[in-house]
Amino acid sequence: MLKIPTMSAQEDNLKDIIGHAKEYGFVFPSSEIYDGLSATYDYGQLGAELKNNIKTYWWKAMVHMHENIVGIDAAIFMEPTTWKASGHVDAFNDPLIDNKDSKKRYRADVLIEDHIEKINQKNEKDVAKGKKRFGDDFDEKQFRETNPNILRRLKEIKAIESRMKDALDNEKLDDLKALIDELGIVCPVSGSKNWTEVKQFNLMFATELGSVSGESAKIYLRPETAQGIFVNFLNVQKSGRLKIPFGIAQIGKAFRNEIVARQFIFRMREFEQMEMQFFVRPGEEMKWYEYWKDFRINWHKALGFEEGSYRFHDHIKLAHYANAAADIEFKFPMGFKELEGIHSRTDFDLKQHEEYSGKKLRYFDPEINESYVPYVVETSIGLDRMFLAVLSESYKEETLEDGSTRTVLSIPPALAPYKVAVMPLTKKDGLPEKAREIIDELKIDFNCQYDEKDSIGKRYRRQDAIGTPYAVTVDHQTLEDNTVTIRDRDTMEQERVAISALHKIIDNKVSMRKLLMKEKVV
Numbered sequence: 001m002l003k004i005p006t007m008s009a010q011e012d013n014l015k016d017i018i019g020h021a022k023e024y025g026f027v028f029p030s031s032e033i034y035d036g037l038s039a040t041y042d043y044g045q046l047g048a049e050l051k052n053n054i055k056t057y058w059w060k061a062m063v064h065m066h067e068n069i070v071g072i073d074a075a076i077f078m079e080p081t082t083w084k085a086s087g088h089v090d091a092f093n094d095p096l097i098d099n100k101d102s103k104k105r106y107r108a109d110v111l112i113e114d115h116i117e118k119i120n121q122k123n124e125k126d127v128a129k130g131k132k133r134f135g136d137d138f139d140e141k142q143f144r145e146t147n148p149n150i151l152r153r154l155k156e157i158k159a160i161e162s163r164m165k166d167a168l169d170n171e172k173l174d175d176l177k178a179l180i181d182e183l184g185i186v187c188p189v190s191g192s193k194n195w196t197e198v199k200q201f202n203l204m205f206a207t208e209l210g211s212v213s214g215e216s217a218k219i220y221l222r223p224e225t226a227q228g229i230f231v232n233f234l235n236v237q238k239s240g241r242l243k244i245p246f247g248i249a250q251i252g253k254a255f256r257n258e259i260v261a262r263q264f265i266f267r268m269r270e271f272e273q274m275e276m277q278f279f280v281r282p283g284e285e286m287k288w289y290e291y292w293k294d295f296r297i298n299w300h301k302a303l304g305f306e307e308g309s310y311r312f313h314d315h316i317k318l319a320h321y322a323n324a325a326a327d328i329e330f331k332f333p334m335g336f337k338e339l340e341g342i343h344s345r346t347d348f349d350l351k352q353h354e355e356y357s358g359k360k361l362r363y364f365d366p367e368i369n370e371s372y373v374p375y376v377v378e379t380s381i382g383l384d385r386m387f388l389a390v391l392s393e394s395y396k397e398e399t400l401e402d403g404s405t406r407t408v409l410s411i412p413p414a415l416a417p418y419k420v421a422v423m424p425l426t427k428k429d430g431l432p433e434k435a436r437e438i439i440d441e442l443k444i445d446f447n448c449q450y451d452e453k454d455s456i457g458k459r460y461r462r463q464d465a466i467g468t469p470y471a472v473t474v475d476h477q478t479l480e481d482n483t484v485t486i487r488d489r490d491t492m493e494q495e496r497v498a499i500s501a502l503h504k505i506i507d508n509k510v511s512m513r514k515l516l517m518k519e520k521v522v
Helices: 007-023 045-064 082-086 109-136 139-146 148-169 171-182 227-228 235-238 283-300 348-357 383-394 431-442 456-464 477-482 499-511 514-515
Strands: 027-029 041-043 069-071 095-099 105-107 199-202 206-208 218-220 244-255 270-280 308-316 324-332 335-346 362-366 370-372 377-384 395-399 407-408 420-424 448-450 470-474 482-487 496-498
Touching: 007 027, 007 383, 041 045, 041 082, 041 270, 045 069, 045 270, 045 324, 045 514, 069 199, 069 407, 069 431, 082 348, 095 109, 095 171, 095 270, 105 109, 105 227, 109 139, 109 148, 109 171, 109 383, 148 171, 171 335, 171 482, 227 348, 227 377, 270 283, 270 383, 283 324, 283 335, 283 377, 308 335, 324 383, 335 348, 335 431, 348 420, 370 448, 377 383, 383 395, 407 420, 420 431, 420 456, 431 448, 431 470, 431 477, 456 470, 470 499, 477 482, 496 499
Parallel strands: 069 244, 420 448, 420 470
Antiparallel strands: 027 041, 095 105, 095 199, 206 218, 244 270, 270 377, 308 324, 324 335, 335 377, 362 370, 395 407, 470 482, 482 496
């Protein structure tokens, strides 16, 4: 029987992932010895490795594999006028609503989107029932296009989305509140409908520059990394002798004063972004918008996660700078949520910085003998959200044939913190020394862990739990013929191989090159 996970089951799964992440050194609550700071987390020893591997995968695919894309590292602090020009000072707001009984605050649009997702889940449940009833004869496409219940719900969703779009586009906060009331949306904590009015809240962190306080000394922590790219557009273009179309990429920290920061590392006040701004000739932006949508979804799918883990979602409300925008949503434990955005930003940003700075930010195109402000297509992915996607998709609790259980992180091998664990069967008879010789041969190319504590079975389980693709056991036969037992994390199969063959076997599985060649990522 196909079971549709309930919200409580999904929440329990997230709790299991959070507990596992802490127990094994992936993610810790920040400042925990002082009872922590809400919505801030520290990445532990394995988390830092996984995070860096995700960065490497993104950077290689976006920068190293494209001749016309380069990377920069802009400062977090920027001249405050930057954020006036970008629109963040006046328009970087979230519509917030409070529940009077629970005293909890929520984004009004997210409450409505969660309500829409519940309606979607009813459709998915009906589809699952149809599959169960008709088996191989089930025509899912025809069912979705003709079933009256599904069609009625889709019509309901479209009406809700249309009203929400109108309210958001025209800042009709009263209409948002009315929609929440009409839909009967309740507080997830208190279960009540006792809501306040909807209010706008600016998300930027402000601080003082230097020792003198006052309005003139006000400065902001950047709420996004994109503006550091835009203000350096000409510096990079001229120094790199770049021709349109070209891109500028960056990985860096951003900060948002999220009032509704929740769901572990999905929404934090301090987070990291991987962004690329692609500068194109005006009129060609939609061609490149479609190109980057395809490229980015293929980058995700190359990791080998389930096909149903991703979906595109076109924005209901376009940002003030965009003429097209879509999200790649991922099926997190708490449901489908935004993982990455692809936006056609038009020429808004460069024109705004031209106006506010008084400097020309134009490109002379020798092919058409014309000077113009380029249009921009952006790809922007949250590194922390990508980390959570990898962790949640990889986390599995398996029951084995002998009735025993194991917890395994089936992390894509190229992203795994450790690629191989080398383990002497015992702590004597020269086995530890031989194991360390093997590590010395491998560690230049692969991150290795030496493990000699506990029984070999417990060590296998420990390596499964942290996602190590291979475990190599050194035993007494190794001293005789230079062979070892290598165990695969996913299949648990063991094979006797020569030490001299280890490098090739491991590289074939964990190679970043192999990952980049999948699904036309290159």
